[in-house]
Amino acid sequence: MDYKIIPSICSYCGCGCGVLFQVLDGRLTGTLPMKTHPVNQGKLCIKGWNLHEHVISDKRLTSPMVKKDGQLQEASWDEAIRITADRLQAIIKDHGPDSVGVLVSAKITNEENYLAQKFARAVVGTNNVDHCARL
């Protein structure tokens, strides 16, 4: 029997609410608000309360998917990145950099968001960058 309470930060938005994950025998079973956390003080919104659900969801993707013969199929990261890079290069060449947009999210870190906008501006060459928290 192994029961753990693991403190973490909610990954759904930029607020940074403190959460506790309940782990029973290695399986994530629930999320609780952290009472003493200065940001949320023991409260959570509906997304935070259900943080554990997407982790254990059957619908969660566990590998990159590439569309082959009209169907999404599992692929390696190298293959998926290679195809994405080739297609982006081809699109930029044919239609210009502003034909590409980069959409980022609060579910990744501040630093990753910075890298994403850097990629859009410095690599792709477009200012088309947007974020889910602004929608």
Add this chain to the structure above:
Amino acid sequence: MEEQIKEWPEPFSTTGDKTSTFDNLRDQVNAWLKEGKVDIFLGYKMVQGHPLPHCFTKENPDETDELIVGKARYSLEKMAANIAAQRPEIKIGLLVRDCNQRALNVLYVWNQLNPDQVETININCCPSRLKEHGDCSYLEPQPSGSYKKQVGIDNNMDVEVAEEFSQEERFHRWMYEFEKCIKCYGCRNICPVCFCQECSMEHNDLIATGTVPPEVPIFHLVRAVHMAGRCIDCGLCEDACPVDIPLRLLYRKVNQVVSDMFDYKTGMRADQSPFNILGDEVTLEPKPI
């Protein structure tokens, strides 16, 4: 803003001072785990500067040196019920304040925990209407602001005072509170005595889904009705509510009705509930009104 952030005084000595009663507690838990009186013990431990619930195990009994009582109250009994649902053979020990004990009694009544599998250590509890002095001061509601007092319901109100408003005014004041709801389901999720597999609050045919605020007042009243004979007035729901709806006051009223009708004091003892019809015989009769 500063006033809103609660002070967290040093909970207890975390050094090995053998003279404090706190160390007696640690020794007792340590002995329980080593003797096998319990397989696991649910208490609190300081983690990253936060008093967090922690599961002490017989595999690592000396970890009890880090056991603290903790100023913040989590529903250890709900964790125990979750563990017991998966592993019914495990003997669970836990720290209990008065409210935890009342919740345990309700969980025993409703067969969510087997009292033979649970051992408790009582600790001093929070000041409340039931107890003036206590160590934990986290569950008393914050003083309400002037606008809330003017148009809503003050969380610190007594049931009798809240009932003095005229019916129309009372309705508008409660609707003001309910309409703030962001439908986080925090009140239900944190509730130590909410254990149904299927919840009416998520049932499409009973309450319209997909809107915020939820259908008011039915959303809150459905929960209030279900709290009759269940709510043990621990205050966790109000504590978890992001918009300070005076849920504790609402459920206190519901339980007052239960007390008047059936003379049943919820959670005070682990005996037959008037709402649990699965017993062998009816033990409680409605009192004449």
